[in-house]
Amino acid sequence: MADITVRNATLADAPRILEIYAYYVEHTVITFEYTVPSLEEFEGRMRHTMEKYPYLVIEKDGRIEGYAYAGAFVGRAAYDWACELTIYLDHNAQKCGMGRMLYQALADRLKAMGILNLYACIGYPQVEDEYLTRNSAQFHEHLGFALCGTFRNCGYKFGRWYDMVWMEKIIGEHKADQPAVQPYRY
Structure with a gap:
């Protein structure tokens, strides 16, 4: 049986994380980014996120x-x-359960910080093609997210126009005197 672990990412993980992301930039419309960022730029993005929010990796048998x-x-x-x-x-x-495990770990950490609403911005094809399917929206729906908005023909990549949908999941109680969100602690 495989050993699967979710942990906080570190900047040392950036090359492997960027390798994963590069595939989606170059071959899909899952990201609307056109060019793969440099390692230095990607590390900067990670640093910025880690100032306040969790950045997690999932490993299977020691590989991210x-x-x-x-x-x-x-x-x-x-x-x-x-x-x-x-x-x-x-x-x-x-399709092996790691996405669910990773997203649940992220949601748990966010809830502990005091986050109440989760949003996902998802590329969405009017007609599925070789660059984009509806799998991401279906994945989010399966995890309890609901569609809350559609922007038509707002993303252009690979010579085609794609929609973008926003999905939402509420994970906490909204109060009149809401406590402040606490930054994530690594």
Whole structure:
């Protein structure tokens, strides 16, 4: 049986995480990014996320097979209780339960910080093609996310237009006197 572990990412993980992400940049519309960022730029993105939010990796038998992190939803104080989530698994590691395990670990850490609302921004095809299916939206729906918005023809990649959907999951109680969100501690 495989040994599967979720842990906090470190900057030493950046080359493998970037390797996973590069596949999606180059071969899919799961990310609307056109070019693979440099390792230095990617490390900077990780550092920025880690200032306040969890950045996790999932390992199978000691090899990183995916990663997930949270970020500010909009970046204004009134939105502090909401986060946008991102998850990527090695393109060969899908459909084996690691995505669910990784996302649950991320949600647990966010809830402990005081986060209440989780959001996912997902590329969505009007017609599935070789670059984009509806799998990500279906994955999120399976985990309790609900569709809360659709932007039509807002992303252009590989010579085609794609929609983007927002999905939402509420993980905490909204109060009149809401306690402040606590930054994630590594």
